[in-house]
Amino acid sequence: MFNRDFWSEIFMALRRNKLRTVLTGFAISWGIFMLIILLSAGNGLKNGVTSNFADRIKNTYTIWSSVTELPYKGHKAGRYIMMTNKDIQLLESLYQVEEVSPVISKWGTLIFGEKSRSIGFNGVKPIYKNIEGIKVSEGRFINENDMKTKAKVVLIDQDTNDELLRTTGEMTMIGKTVFINGLSFTVVGVCKANMWGERGLAYAPYTTMQTIYNENKYYQMEFTTKGLDTKEENEAFKAELKRKLAALHEFSPDDRRGVWIDSQMIDSLETMKIFNTINIFIWIIGIAMLISGVVGVSNIMRITVKERTNEIGIRKALGAKPRSILLSIVMESLVITTIFGYIGMICGIGVTELIGMAMESSGGLSNGNGMSVFVDPTVDIGIVISATLVLIVSGVAAGFAPAWNSVKVKPIEAMNYR
Amino acid sequence: MIKLENIHKTYFGAQPLHVLKGINLNVEEGEMVSIMGASGSGKSTLLNIVGILDNYDDGDYHLAGHMVKDLSENQAAEFRNKYIGFIFQSFNLIPFKTALENVALPLFYQGVGRKKRNALAMEYLDRFGLKDWADHYPNELSGGQKQRVSIARALVTSPKIILADEPTGALDSKTSAEVMQILRDVNATGITMVIVTHERGIANLTRKIVHLKDGLIESIEENDPDKMDFTKEIK
Structure with a gap:
């Protein structure tokens, strides 16, 4: 069936109507081109936003201290709820909680040689690195050994590191001794700015900070969970935790504030939902665009078949x-859609790859706080395969109706058609 | 070869048109028959039914011993391809194919390979003196040449029957005579031939003349074409 003669018949038919073939094909090319551009733009947005979260592990919760809104059990509204070691004990008693990572936050002045600058000074556990998705660019993060020995070691952020290097002419800060609030620390690592783009940060072991400041009040506390996979499970856990914390601190369980609980899992599921919706929307637009191309091809095929009615009768x-x-007409339509569709697809991929390369070399689009909003706006092989399937389906669809009509016509009617 | 029994055909348009009102006709193998009649007498319709290009409403039609009724499009296509060669007044050559490709087309639908197909088509073109015109397109050929190409195309599958619908209708008298001579020669090789015409001169060149009037066979006239003066008879 699909031998050389078959194909030569089809290409002959296409060649006979070059202009028409090209014009029809252009609609298809344009449709698939725009589909690829839109999808890759959607991907770029998704990659951009998720790259900010990507290195944070998903099963984490953050609790922030806050101010009550409702009066409760004789307490007035507007009370500031500070977390204490009791909260840590409460969290550790819950079976869903894996590891609690309280954060001791202080303001401090960092002095190195002649240079001084103010920093946010945080006492953290090793798990904090995974929870916050901190990227260590040089050296290492706080480890268990630091915790045990209450070592006076510190990580500084890239911005501080670069500034210190610039003003002192040193090659590296690793191994150097710096003074923070008058105490000497050895720099063991440098990390990139956190996902919020904050600058001027230093991280020391939690145990060290506790010894220095004898701190048992926490503004922020983070912990990882286990066995909470769905949104529902997380929502339920969050509500339960809020009730328990409300009981502990004697604020109303209905208080919207008091403490803030944030679930990374819920956030990430929500974010993914938004991007899935955007993606569906893009496919709908893209396919609508493609449909107009398909209608064009179908229309042209209808005219072609009408013009060829005599020939078909013969x-x-x-x-x-x-x-x-039937096959020759459907294949003709399929050939138009796939060839021109592929041209559109290759152009689309080419353009998106170029944009991707240009953005990579310029460091990506960001919103000014170091948060990237648009990263790697390209499509993957899965999209290319689905687009190909869409093309084939639309090609067959475009050709089928006219082909079927021509098959149904009696040969004598077709031959006498004028 | 062709056996028609009480064939009826009505066209259902704005006003139903009863075109064939019970045709009974036998055509034996190797016969050369012409069907004559005024326009609207149903002669083309009859030929289309015989050629399985159109269906009939009532009656029985046997072609080479096979009952032809309610055939699927596939079966109809096979019958046409295997048993019947068509010659049309307007030639019905495919304009964007060369003479050779046109002649080879029925063989393509038989699934004959390209080389064999072209060799056979060339043989038939050669038989009608068109070898040098094999690569020409229909619009580069004269009327007589076109009709010879379509005769070659009708014969290339070695059919049992040739159906010709006004084969000389678009030709001048000299070319008509040539074409009729070719058809007589073809018939002489044993191929059954049915010719629809409204020209007495053409009908006189066949052995049996079927007169059709208002959808019925009026008379069947026996005729001896050899008595006719060929060149005078046409037109």
């Missing part, structure tokens, strides 16, 4: 079977 009289006529 072929039938000479013994052409319906299947061969």
Whole structure:
């Protein structure tokens, strides 16, 4: 069936109507081109936003201290709820909680040689690195050994590091001794700015900070969970935790504030939902665009078939079977859609790859706080495969109706058609 | 070869048109028959039914011993391809195919390979003196040449029957004579031939003349074409 003669017949038909073939094909090319551009833009947005979260582990919760809104059990509204070691004990008693990572936050002045600058000074556990998705660019993060020995070691952020290097002419800060609030620390690592783009940060072991400041009040506390996979489980856990914390601190369980609980899992599920919706929306737009191309092809095929009615009648009289006529028309439409669709797809991919390369070399689009909003706006092989399937389906769809009509016509009517 | 029994055909348009009102006709193998009649007498319709290009409403039609009724499009296509060669007044050559490709087309639908197909088509073109015109497109050929190409195309599958619908209708008298001579020669090789015409001169060149009037066979006239003066008879 699909031998050389079959294909030469089809390409002959296409060549006979070059202009028409090209104009029709252009609609398809344009449709698939725009689909690829839109999808890659959607991908860029998604990659951009998720890259900010990507390195944070998903099963984490953050609790922030806050101010009550409702009066409760004789307490007035507007009370500031500070977390204490009791909260840590409460969290550790819950079976869903894996590891609690309280954060001791202080303001401090960092002095190195002649240079001083103010920093946010945080006492953290090793798990904090994974929870916050901190990227260590040089050296290492706080480890368990630091915790045990209450070592006076510190990580500084890139911005501080660069400034210190610039003003002192040193090659590296690793191994150097710095003074923070008058105490000497050894720099063991440098990390990139956190996901919020904050600058001027230093991290020391939690145990060290506790020894220095004898701190048992926490503004922020983080912990990882286990066994909470769905949104529902997380919502339920969050509500339960809020009730328990409300009981502990004697604020109303209905208080919207008091403490803030934030679930990374819920946030990430919500974010993914938004991007899935955007993606569906893009497919709908893209396919609508493609449909206008398909309608164009179908229309042209209808005209082509009408013009060829005589010829089809002659072929039938000479013994052409319906299947061969149906196939040749459907294949003609399929050839137009796939060839021009591929041209559009290759152009689209080419353009998105170029944009991706240009953005990579310029460091990506960001919102000014170091948060990237648009990263790697390209499509993957899965999208290319689905787009190909869409093309094939639309090609067959575009050709089928006209082909079927021509098959149904009696040969004598077709031959006498004028 | 062709056996028609009480064939009826009505066209259902704005006003139903009863075109064939019970045709009974036998055509034996190797016969050369012409069907004559005024326009609207149903002669083309009859030929289309015989050629399985159109269906009939009532009656029985046997072609080479096979009952032809309610055939699927596939079966109809096979029958046409295997048993019947068509010659049309307007030639019905495919304009964007060369003479050779046109002649080879029925063989394509038989699934004959390209080389064999072209060799056979060339043989038939050669038989009608068109070898040098094989690569020409229909619009580069004269009327007589076109009709010879379509005769070659009708014969290339070695059919049992040739159906010709006004084969000389678009030709001048000299070319008509040539074409009729070819058809007589073809018939002489044993191929059954049915010719629809409204020209007495053409009908006189066949052995049996079927007169059709208002959808019925009026008379069947026996005729001896050899008595006719060929060149005078046409037109």
